[in-house]
Amino acid sequence: MTTDAATDRPIGGYPRIVKRRDAFRVLPNMADYDDARRGFDWTAARALLDGLPGGGLNIAHEAVDRHAAGLHAGREALRWIGRRGERRSFTWADLRAATNRVANALRGIGLQDGDRVFVLAGRIPELYLTVLGALKAKCVVSPLFSAFGPEPIATRMELGAARALVTTGALYARKVAALRDRLPGLEHVILVGEDGAAAEVPGTQDWSALMAAASEDFAIPPTSPEDMALLHFTSGTTGRPKGAVHVHEAVVMHAMTGRYALDLHPDDVFWCTSDPGWVTGTSYGIIAPLVNGVTNLVAEAEFDAATWYDILEKERVSVWYTAPTAIRMMMKLGAAPLEGRDLSALRFMASVGEPLNPEAVVWSQKAFGMPFHDNWWQTETGGIMIANFAAMDVKPGSMGRPLPGIEAAIVERRDGGLSVIDAPMTSGELALRAGWPSMMRGYLHEEARYAKCFVDGWYLTGDLAMRDEEGYFWFVGRADDVIKTSGHLIGPFEVESALMEHPAVAEAGVIGKPDPTAGEIVKAFVALKPGFEAGEALRRELLGHARKRLGAAVAPKEIDFRQNLPKTRSGKIMRRLLKARELGLPEGDLSTLESDER
Amino acid sequence: MTKDETMAMLAEVLAGIAPEADLTTVTAKDDLREALDLDSMDFQNLVIGLHERSGLPIPEEDYPRLFTLEGMLAYFAAAKRA
Known part of the structure; x- marks a missing residue:
């Protein structure tokens, strides 16, 4: 069993589920992973297909x-x-x-x-x-x-x-x-x-x-x-x-x-x-x-x-x-x-x-x-x-x-x-x-x-x-700010753009907030233009605005107001920082932070 | 709960989750999730909201009874008698 060297516990915290060859009701198409990998070539895989009668593939x-x-x-x-x-x-x-x-x-x-x-x-x-x-x-x-x-x-x-x-x-x-x-x-x-x-x-x-x-x-x-x-x-x-x-x-x-x-x-x-x-x-x-x-x-x-x-x-x-x-x-x-x-x-x-x-x-x-x-x-x-x-x-x-x-x-x-x-x-x-x-x-x-x-x-x-010694892969996270909600990928930019179309919105930053059921939910932070007042009425208006444009699958589930969003010198909103703060995680490298959240 | 009470409660809870939703466009037998563009998370939040307003426990196995207006009105009407 692969274990974490430091704790001697199985990686992931749960014992492996062993597959016994004599327990299969139907013999799996791939009876042995290593054999299948060694013996594999794409020509044989293509031979699973028929091809068009006159040649070609559709x-x-x-x-x-x-x-x-x-x-x-x-x-x-x-x-x-x-x-x-x-x-x-x-x-x-x-x-x-x-x-x-x-x-x-x-x-x-x-x-x-x-x-x-x-x-x-x-x-x-x-x-x-x-x-x-x-x-x-x-x-x-x-x-x-x-x-x-x-x-x-x-x-x-x-x-x-x-x-x-x-x-x-x-x-x-x-x-x-x-x-x-x-x-x-x-x-x-x-x-x-x-x-x-x-x-x-x-x-x-x-x-x-x-x-x-x-x-x-x-x-x-x-x-x-x-x-x-x-x-x-x-x-x-x-x-x-x-x-x-x-x-x-x-x-x-x-x-x-x-x-x-x-x-x-x-x-x-x-x-x-x-x-x-x-x-x-x-x-x-x-x-x-x-x-x-x-x-x-x-x-x-x-x-x-x-x-x-x-x-x-x-x-x-x-x-x-x-x-x-x-x-x-x-x-x-x-x-x-x-x-x-x-x-x-x-x-x-x-x-x-x-x-x-x-x-x-x-x-x-x-x-x-x-x-x-x-x-x-x-x-x-x-x-x-x-x-x-x-x-x-x-x-x-x-x-x-x-x-x-x-x-x-x-x-x-x-x-x-x-x-x-x-x-x-x-x-x-x-x-x-x-x-x-x-x-x-x-x-x-x-x-x-x-x-x-x-x-x-x-x-x-x-x-x-990460990959363990046996060649099993373990997911760690996304390298970018893309949000995964209910298995669907949502680009924060698409959501921010829709929020920015509302006359009250000056800035918008959108993150994925961990959720026990959906994996992540879409959460928006919004800074308002002068003359607009944060509150439940405006929150609902923005929510309805985003949902009408984006649909339920893409629109934010939560909207919070901020006076200012954290930005880099070039004016890019630091979603990573918004997320770290939302989750109470370490804020990491702040050297590019120019204008902080209020 | 009377029909009016249930409808008022539903409108109130819905306004916090899907403010754009227009209940007047929904017929008694429509699936609310489809008619009002609610995804599974919205629906779950809706039920939690209804539970908080009504004080009535709504176990997850009852969720399908709340998919339509007709079902929802019957559910809360029966709840009063219980």
Whole structure:
């Protein structure tokens, strides 16, 4: 057992969870981590895929058409459970026909190779059909989170040059209609009506009508593995959100990680609870299970323990991929709601979005009879990079070890170069050797920001971590001011900008404040212009202002007033100092502090 | 609690969490979380606020009964009789 030399306690404070080879009901795809790593090569990983009949590689072919043409045609590919318990089910043959209609419809309204199709919807079947159909049509898909407010939506569609948007009538009316003047390039808005009803809104087209008129036959045009497929926006410390560009070749990683990190087997019912508005919900909520020929369960309902446990039990979910915020909420409720439930189908549980605290891993082992397997990746990496695997011992609190084919290291940036830190349990920046198939190919129109991510052939993740003697990685923190709330990355700049738009606000500084359930919550500090008075009335006004623009997912949960915010000589607000003071931590190096907080 | 009392309490608590939310746009059966753009943290804070104002313990397993206005009114109406 790895122990901390100073205390002789296991790292993380909890004993490792040992995986006994004779205890597996289903033999894991990766029976031995070291063997798999040694014997791995990307050519073999590419051989998991089919390829387009005429050559080339298209994600939607691997996810849909390949299986529809084979033994899986009549098997259930997508199972949708609506908020009120409604059900829809698609076999691979159904999925092929439905996504062909989407592809024909998009081509029919004039969309061409590389045109950007944005989707903004809750987890409804039409969203899944649109993503896959648009990929068939060689459009680039950019999914937006439906809880975004108008401002994040507009910013992303402007940056991404949206030519088409598929959304619902309700979301359009609430969030998009008023933005149309700002988005002259948005030529096509397609609305999915409520419960199949037609959406008749000026300046839009009705989904059902378009689909009814479209053919069920479609041949995917030649697609190069390097053709752009997905555009996922992520947040940085400064500036506008970054559009991470992913190409069709990313599907190699989706296929491989589905097998190894999620241990998908053909008979599985797989449930990823993430929303496709975030990268997990696309890579693993849509692509990876379908590519691996596994029934993909989609539940529209937001977290509620009873509803989710019902789904696990009644749908016989065998592999479950969820997030720490939900796990911690389940933990708060305790194991009682699980009593008497038949979860015998459940075989493997994984978690992603932020580090899963060791207490939650240990709790899950007791409550479910198996631990949640934490894994780590980012929007930029396109797929899981570091994971706790089915057949590998779990050290609670660790994110696990790198996937076969992935080289990870702890590094230190120095004088334009890097040095790799080999000493175990020494904190540094987590870096990945560049060149895996799902690595982002750029930040859209942001060459300089993209180039800054790479040094000496390594991709720098911006996460601080440590590696122990056995090669397990341990998350330490972020190297920048980006906020991680409920597993979602929020850029403080985007929130500050929205607050600054209010006439009362002179300065705004936004930090992540630790929270037992959400990991962090967004907290804003605001200094007012002369003539405005701090107080509950203004706090509420600012809160409402921010929520209307940003939406609940991005807007601050707390706003505090200050007379002045701490700034550097160049006038930059020192978020780090605001955070240290909020948490009562040491203030660190104050040599750049010019104007202090009051 | 009467319907009016519950509505007044809800409006008051909501004003501290989501001041922009307009209760008049919500129908009895709408999911409040969706209709008012409340995320899970907002909803949790809402329930905590309702608990503090009403003095009524609201265990987490009861949260789903508060997802709609209809459910919420029934919940607090029953609470008085108990």
